[in-house]
Amino acid sequence: MNMVEIERALRQLRLSGIAETLSTRVMQAQVAQEPFLQTFAAMLQDELDRRRSRLTERRYKRSGLDEKVSLADFDWRFNPKLPRAACFELHTLKFIAEGSNALIVGKPGTGKSHIAKAIAYQATLGGHDVRYLEADAEFARYALASATERIGLLKEWVEPDLIILDDLFLARRISEHAAEVLQAIVHQRYKLRRAIVVTSNRVVQDWGRYLGDATMATTILDRLMHRCTMLEFEGKSYRLKEAAARIAIGTESS
Secondary structure, eight states: OOHHHHHHHHHHTTOHHHHHHHHHHHHHHHHHTOOHHHHHHHHHHHHHHHHHHHHHHHHHHHHTOSSOOOGGGSOTTTSTTSOHHHHHHHHTTHHHHHTOEEEEEEOTTSSHHHHHHHHHHHHHHTTOOEEEEEHHHHHHHHHHSOHHHHHHHHHHHHSSSEEEEEEETTTSOOOHHHHHHHHHHHHHHHHHTOEEEEEESSOGGGHHHHHTOHHHHHHHHHHHTTTEEEEEEOSOOHHHHHHHHHHHHHHHHO
């Protein structure tokens, strides 16, 4: 077989990682006069790396995340009293293996969503199945869905290793159907010991008012907080800081 035929055979065997680096590896072996096994091992590693990269990218696309952020991107100096140690502990992902939860509550613009997204993205890199939801918007979609669609959505939100419910109660009150699906997610994931991260501007004492049912709020919080890390975010708004910076730049350029 010549090189063209070998590359064709590799693609038929779905060994695209080897196929893409084959000519380079052949030249490398010829120049360095490497033993066959050394060259073959490098080619196998190319295939493994390619497959791992594609799996990671598929997990990211399936997660619903709209950006790849990390804790390294975060400006910890702007709000030095944020619970940095607790954020990095969650970033280790041990809480996912333990089936624990995290509740991140605090003022708008203090970085709650950034931290949640960073944890979610790290989880995709770690091989976990993740779903990121802008909670109020997705629950509103659930409320408008048909009965069959609701079954599918609930299954999609219960099965992953980690689910992020971002900005819960952003619009304060949520519909009766949304409240019911929130209770179902928390209840079913609690039984299965699957992790949840919730971010919210609303203190837990007010959840009964936003759900329209104090008993339901107690039931949800009882399960959510049984195995849970509670993080409080206080401080100045990053968004207001960035907006002020943009206005200053615009003023200087005008």
